[in-house]
Amino acid sequence: MFDIDTNIPKWVYEHHERWDGKGYPQGLKGEEIEREARILKVADTIDAMISERSYKKQMDLKEAILELKSCKGKDFDPYIADIAIEILSEKLNASKQIIDEIMLPANIMIRSGSKINSLNGFVYKEKKDIVFISTKPVDDFEEELIDSIKLAVEKFNILYEYKIKTTIIDTNKLLINEIQPVESEVAFGLLWTLEGNLVNTTTRQTNVITITKISGEGLVFNFEDEEYIDEKGIYVVIVRFEDGTNVPLSGRIIGKTKINKLTHYVFKFVDVREKYRDEVFRQIFRKQISYKKMLNE
Known part of the structure; x- marks a missing residue:
């Protein structure tokens, strides 16, 4: 198989x-x-x-x-x-390449202790400023009580995440003062659209998914079904690489971000056999090398 x-x-x-x-x-x-x-x-x-x-x-x-x-x-x-x-x-x-004058679907998550405030909206550049427009009024917040603010931007169904600092400039408008890409365990992942399957190891239920980013530690995927996913379950993602290689990767869902109707899931590998992880590294680097060769031709 x-x-x-x-x-x-x-x-x-x-x-x-x-x-x-x-x-x-x-x-x-x-x-x-x-x-x-x-x-x-x-x-x-x-x-x-x-x-x-x-x-x-x-x-x-x-x-x-x-x-x-x-x-x-x-x-x-x-x-x-x-x-x-x-x-x-x-x-x-x-960050300079993703956010431009075109409005992009986005989500801001403000974390303060155990409280999380999630805002859906759009992000764009206004001259030299980066601005977030929320679809609902933004509650005033005290900066010193905020643990973290993260921005997730969706472009061509791919999710980009950033740590940010903001200032409220209107009832539903935030000015982004500082922005930097999130460097997580999937940071060295390749933005690569691949087909795959999400298999629940308990129920054996299978969903067809679209993988948008993959690294040696995890991947990001989305799918259009509104079906409930048990985020506490253990899953196997079967990644179908372009050369026909199918690689099974066990793990769990550690986060999700919903922007409009599409939910993006962050999947962390757990107890993956070394040969499968090494195959992922090999595929990523071969793809990167092929990109560089195409750019140099």
């Missing part, structure tokens, strides 16, 4: 090797290391850097870029490291 490359164990075995030959277990050097293992090494390192762990805080994208630059040609294949650096650099400018 699932078509997984039989070379994956070899790539996993070699992904601790270093470009300069000082790695393990065989001390391979340069192109003696399988290309997929070199890709996996960079992807695995980035995932570790920008994800929070029990023993460390996550790095921001600038720190991850500096680390890649300092280690390329030593730990990493310099060509693959340069591609990764370019991808991360593009993410730093994401």
